[in-house]
Amino acid sequence: MDKKYLFKRNSVWWVKVAVPSKFREQFGFDLRQSTGEKDLDKALLMRDSIVSDLKSKFLGSNAEDKSTKDFLKKTDISDPQYFHKVVDCQYACPAHTNVPEYIRLIAQKKYTDAYMLNWESNVFPGILGRTCDRPCEPACRRTRTHDKPVAICRLKRVTYDNKGDIEDLIPETPKVKNGMKIALIGGGPASLTVARDLLPLGYDCTIFEKDSKPGGLMRTNIPSFRLPESVLDEEVYRIIKMGADLKTNSYIEDLEPLIKDFDAVFIGSGAPKGKDLNLPGREEAKENIHIGIDWLTSIAFEHTKEIGKKVLVIGGGNTAMDCCRSAVRLGAKEVKVTVRSPFNKMKASDWEIEEAMEEGIPILDNTSPKEFLLDEKGKLCGMKFDKMIMKDIDGSSKLVPSGEEVVYECDDVLLAIGQDNAFPWIRKDIGIEFGEWDMPIVDKTTMQSSHPKVFFGGDAAWGPENIIWAVSHGHQAAISIDNFCSNVDLNLRPDPITNLVSQKMGIHEWSYDNDISQAKRFEVPHADLSKALDDLKMEVELGFDEKLALEEAQRCLNCDMQTVFEEDLCIECDACVDICPTDCINFIDNDTEQEIRGKLRVPALNLDQSLYVSGELKTKRRMVKDEDMCVHCGLCAERCPTGAWDMKKHKYIEGHTLNNKIKVKEVA
Amino acid sequence: MSFIKPINHHPRLEQNKLGLTRRDYEGAISTLCAGCGHDSISACIIEACFQLNIEAYKVAKLSGIGCSSKAPAYFLNQSHGFNSVHGRMPSVATGANCANGDLLYLGISGDGDSASIGIGQFIHAIRRQINMVYFVENNGTYGLTKGQFSATNDLESKNKYGEDNLFKPIDLASMAIQLGASYVARSFSGDRDQLIPLIKGAIQHKGFALLDIISPCVTFNNHDSSTKSYDYIRNHNEAVGKTDFVPLGEEITTSYKSGSSVEVNLHDGSKIALEKVNSKFDPTNPGNSLSYIREKSEEGKLLTGLLYFDESSEDLHETLNLTKTPLNQLKQGELCPGEKTLEKINESLS
Structure with missing residues (x-):
């Protein structure tokens, strides 16, 4: 299906339009707007009008006057975002982890260094290496130049599995505190990230956790066959050990006293309320109907140890996949997953669906729950479903009952149909405004609520996302809290730390390896299924061993090795044009971006990817390189007689609290 | 870092009628100096063969000795090739052409190989009208032996070490017109828009x-006092006009001012269209071409483009009435006409 302009975030379809270079200062690289639709067909219907709306923002002005065509301007590579965007994986990562660099460190067997590089930006490499939603992988350049992306997520796990002792590498918390007290509500990834970022600066951080152990949904909702407890404990307690004051079994009944007692409050309490399904029979059969996330939590804390023989899981997201696989391990003999939508529109990640199916669990799609059925004793004995069908209604395809009904027997039902936020402990009169769906109003950049001392992050801010987004929110909230406590404007964000260094070592000598493996993506080995299904705690994925890890690492295209062009040195000999294996480089008369994109050796049709444009050359032409398909092999620089091309490593570290201090000092 | 060209190519790379991309016409990765004009010429040959849908196995690449003569390794790696003795490529081409007229012969030579050691061979290949494309990759210097002047170097030019050139250059294009070559063009490796149609026309x-x-020559002849540097040629290049190659069955879409354009039909039905910039220039009249080249040369300009053509002349095969079938495809019956024919011949001699 043509998904042009569309992309999916948190299972909702968004529209994204590339901004021509002329307007980038004003609008950034692209304009995005949510369709609000989870259904692709509905999103497709809304797409065109949103695209033209977005485009009118920047096209309106130049449509009338053709005499002053907006010719391409020289690319400003001093803008750190230009080359950052070329590193697709890093740009797509909410925490902007420097992926190519850690993969290179793996290739050099420097696992500890690779782990620490991850730890700096995403805080939980061992956990994320097993459970991340991996927005980096669909973005991977290899999906365009070859076939499947580099297994970035599982290589992250390799850094955890092979690292050495890192205790000496963890930043020390100063003995003398700065006198500021921060309350962190919820012991999940967002709060832990805030604590990690603020502790080394001398903040006093207190974490309030409602359960007996910290970790949030990472502990309660991710089964240990996907994330072993030892990995979770190591990375969570590392932050506690840095000096956070952890208060477990401390459910906050009322936020107000904390606001008074602390200098700032961060709310990272997640989206803890599983949705219910109010159908006939729900009340009568409540003994055997369980809310998925609560049920997973009670397994995690070993309160639940068994389940009926026949289990139905309602829902098509990742929680449903975790529920069905947990049920099998608790001894259920017949587990079925029912999904209202067609199979290809399920919300769960592809790999989670695959793993459930490999364990022999059928997924019944187009099956919408209708009624809980009871036997003569009043106990749950099955469920009635409507079979659904896609129908064209008023020009849009909609999912409607086909008329056919099916009944599945069951002893227990697990509901995994979504989560809501719930803040019963925040009174409405204390200055925190709530908007649509009772969600707090939170600033997208600063994470500040309408109460200046209160910050939100993770699922608590805008509803269910995934761990890596919680980490990203935590970083930003930590910067804001640091600014807030230092009386600095919250909108003064620290600049990213960047560096651009030539990799040329001598004739034919470059300090990076461009011998890219043409191999297909390597599969991660799995434990023996018959054993894994009997043991709730046995990790199913074994992770790459060293040999596989090194081979997979060799598939990375080194997108951070940037092709940097100096027009003053160019003699226009065309050597780079001839050698470029993917026909990216052009020497062409200047024109508008649209014209140029059409006139290149291979037209540049991927508008998400930038054109790299030089200044005017001696023949009045310009060098225009389409970043889309560049494989960063470095042959343009290798074949350039004058050094007009160079391969330079672009290091990009997202601004964080540690370099924020510099700015604070300057302002103070 | 290793010096390897990745095998993957752009997924939307254009395909020709044979279903091939231009990457399929490449050769080994070049070992010439980075920025060498010869590599640009190789790339233009690749592009021309790609656009003309040429089957690589129907091409023979012939060369002598020199930087230029290494170049056939860097394009059409599925074609036939013969790397001959210094200056002797034309003899090999003559023999190969007589034995098999079906192949496309691409002779790759340089100014040393053609204007010095092989000049006698060069002259006779033209005189005999061998059906071939003869490339002179002319850099005015002996690059392989560290930059001595070659016979095509201009009088006022200095070498890299500051020494003056004491002799006048040989102009191979003028010489070829005088000797009766039927397609003579001059171009510049840095101008692929001009060069590619000229190669297609020549093929x-x-x-x-x-x-x-x-x-x-980026290493030995690209300095400020050179007359064959990128900068010098760009500043002194004067094209006779814009040349278009129009394949068989396609219309000429560019409109030219009346009287300024010349069209010529090639034997396969394709056309070459030339838009002249100067009405004095007539590329079908050898005397006119020669005097125009000379006139521009005296003005310090290098005249480029299609300088002369004559599509009516006969080639070596026609002159010698050679068999149209390649020798390796002749059967016993055709090679040995039999006893009766022999008797007839003997009778006719008695």
């Missing part, structure tokens, strides 16, 4: 086609 032309291509 489709029947008879001897000379392409004298100025190809700067």
